[in-house]
Amino acid sequence: MPRPGKPEPRSLLEDQPVIASDRIPARDRSQPVTEADLWALLDEVKDPEVPAVSVVELGMVRRIAEENGEWVVDVTPTYSGCPATEMIEESIEEAMGLAGIRNGRIRRVLTPAWTTDWITETGRRKLQEFGIAPPVGSSSKLTLKGVEETITCPHCGSAHTERVSEFGSTACKALYRCLDCREPFDYFKCI
């Protein structure tokens, strides 16, 4: 439900900006902002729950376009109830503010619904490096009784793993365990 009174954009840690100043992509501020500037900027905005990947790499930023003198950023939530959605939107607003872009606006879009197919190759690699097994297969092949394909342990690479729970630490993940290295790990569910 919309919260009463929109708060000022802020990061979770009060004294820490959403993007460290040395990570804000350089641009010639005497020149008008381009779409490419915005894509580069938003690629520095991380998902608060999966800080290894950016909102662009997760496929949450669907479109950036100038409309009537405003930069409109279309953002799609990963899950209906994802509690990070508002924070991500605020982070994008804050990032635009930090980069000196004053005419930006977020538009939340629900359709087409987000799918893990939109996670970029770089995003998948970063998830793996962060210790989260990236989604396997294509969402279109999932069926009601479908069984997940073999999930590979992000720590040791073994395919000898088992699912502990359909749901993990956040809505987008499931909990697995490696039967070789014995480490538990999160799997980014394929939806």
Add this chain to the structure above:
Amino acid sequence: MSKTMTQQEALQEYLLRLADSDMILGQRLCELCGKAPALEEEMALMNVALDLVGQARNWYEYAAELINDGRSADDLAFKRDANRYRNALMVEQPNGDYAVTMGRQFFFDAWHYFTIAALTQAPDERIASIAAKAAKEIQYHLRRSSEWVKRFGDGTEESHQRMQTAVDDLWRFTGEMIEADEVEQQLFKAGIGPDPEQLAADWRGLVNEVLTEATLTPPPEDAWMYRGAKVGHHTEHLGFILAEMQFLPRAYPDAKTW
């Protein structure tokens, strides 16, 4: 229900039913936070609850726009009393033992799955987009709850007995979910809502399949059923849920931080 209900009014009513069922089941599941039988189960239940509350928000926001009387999505959730709530009787039933929790979830998920699948085809773009998002989440819920019904049913003697008891006890609340009233008939004729006969057939088919695989006996289709939630007549449980859920925003209506 007045016979002169416009399509707009029928749609508002239907959106509230969808939203209220999501909201109340989400609230019920949250009662298990800190008390679920296992840590993994607790995470799963809270994730399902989160999905449901998120879906409720999407429906409430659209309902608030259509109703357009100054009430927000929050007002619809927190400032209506039990007789204005339109959730299915099924979802307000207490958590009981885990067989009841999962049986209730399964009966609801099966209904939710086919209903939302139909709504993804609605000509109203807003409905179709909310449904498309929800459909992916519900598929997960249904897979999980049907697995639990099978595991309990086809498990030990005690788990089988408890699951059968849960199915038998909850059965009287299933009729209402798959029996269309005039609101649902009207929306189906307008091309918005699911085909009531198809929905009932799909629901029965899946429920029978899962119960049979779980070695459970499906109760008779013509068993006596409770009705009334669609016009605001609820079981005694809803008032207690609302009392807890609505206390804070009613007592501190200007609270802005949480």
